[in-house]
Amino acid sequence: MLNWDRTLLTTSSLCLLLFTTMLPVRAKPVQPKKPAPTATTIYQQAKKELPEDFYTLYRVIDRVARANELDNRPWRVVAVPKYDVNAYASDVNLVAIYDGILDQLAGDSSALACVVAHEMGHHTKRHIAVGEAKKTELIAKIQEEATKEVLGEREAANQESTAANVGGAVVNRVVGGTFGGLLGSVLGNQGAQRQVESQQRINEIVEKKKKELEQRLAEQERQQEFEADEIGYIASVKAGFEPEGCLRVMQVLAQTPGSEFDTTHPAVPKRIEAIKALIIKYPPQTLAKEGEARISKTKPLTYNISKDKTSLRINSVRGGSQADDIERRFGK
Numbered sequence: 001m002l003n004w005d006r007t008l009l010t011t012s013s014l015c016l017l018l019f020t021t022m023l024p025v026r027a028k029p030v031q032p033k034k035p036a037p038t039a040t041t042i043y044q045q046a047k048k049e050l051p052e053d054f055y056t057l058y059r060v061i062d063r064v065a066r067a068n069e070l071d072n073r074p075w076r077v078v079a080v081p082k083y084d085v086n087a088y089a090s091d092v093n094l095v096a097i098y099d100g101i102l103d104q105l106a107g108d109s110s111a112l113a114c115v116v117a118h119e120m121g122h123h124t125k126r127h128i129a130v131g132e133a134k135k136t137e138l139i140a141k142i143q144e145e146a147t148k149e150v151l152g153e154r155e156a157a158n159q160e161s162t163a164a165n166v167g168g169a170v171v172n173r174v175v176g177g178t179f180g181g182l183l184g185s186v187l188g189n190q191g192a193q194r195q196v197e198s199q200q201r202i203n204e205i206v207e208k209k210k211k212e213l214e215q216r217l218a219e220q221e222r223q224q225e226f227e228a229d230e231i232g233y234i235a236s237v238k239a240g241f242e243p244e245g246c247l248r249v250m251q252v253l254a255q256t257p258g259s260e261f262d263t264t265h266p267a268v269p270k271r272i273e274a275i276k277a278l279i280i281k282y283p284p285q286t287l288a289k290e291g292e293a294r295i296s297k298t299k300p301l302t303y304n305i306s307k308d309k310t311s312l313r314i315n316s317v318r319g320g321s322q323a324d325d326i327e328r329r330f331g332k
């Protein structure tokens with residue numbers, strides 16, 4: 001894949017499968033003790049317990065979620081052990097980051113925050129759920145319409161074929177012999193041929209309309225990428241990261257082959273221009289101030305290994321333990 005993106009659930013499942021076997025090596029399952037009461041201790045604990053990549057991703061999501069009021073849901077993050085300069089959003093609130101992009105952005109938490117916030121943006125805008133459901137619905141509609149459109153012709157062809165067969169039989173009876181048989185079969189074959197042609201026409205219509213749909217969806221996806229880029233910029237800057245982080249990500253993406261062209265993603269030069277425009281439209285200082293105000297009113301989020309043991313779960317403001325919650329409400 002060229003750029004970071006949403007991926008179909010099948011692909012993400014594959015990635016998760018890969019990750020299932022890799023996680024124990026990369027991130028020993030963590031069952032943290034009771035959440036530490038202060039930011040300093042919880043972050044120190046995280047640094048001690050988590051591999052560096054996960055520690056960084058936890059800190060990034062903690063800030064982005066709190067600064068942007070996205071801390072009302074749990075987030076999950078995986079580091080995919082494959083050297084792709086890519087990341088994607090899939091499943092429910094899952095952000096997957098490939099080793100390649102972690103490596104290329106080493107030492108640059110602002111750039112990483114932009115990537116993570118971009119993927120979180122795909123989730124908050126429901127790009128995945130809406131996109132896939134809509135695509136399935138539209139393809140079904142195309143097939144239905146194409147069948148309806150050709151149905152009349154098909155029926156006509158059927159009738160003609162029947163008529164031709166009857167004609168052939170009549171010729172056979174009247175003319176008899178080899179000549180009559182041959183004529184009948186020619187007339188019959190003409191009708192059958194028309195049926196084949198009708199079927200071909202349905203296929204052609206479906207193919208043509210599917211291609212048009214794919215073009216429309218690709219255009220929609222490119223718009224969604226611009227939207228996610230906008231969220232990536234706003235949310236990471238609100239979280240206190242450098243606005244240039246997003247531009248540095250684009251510089252890395254610009255080095256990947258074909259990045260100058262529109263694909264499922266807009267061409268990288270267009271994305272760079274759009275981000276530069278965002279920096280003017282939404283001044284970084286204003287965003288940072290807004291985000292800081294929210295962060296200062298909230299507590300650090302806690303974390304756990306997800307139930308399926310394949311990802312790190314950054315908990316919502318409600319924390320990660322139902323037992324703790326019930327005790328808080330009704331006592332021990």
Ligand SMILES: [Zn+2]
Nearest residue numbers: 004005006228
């Ligand atoms: Zn994207």
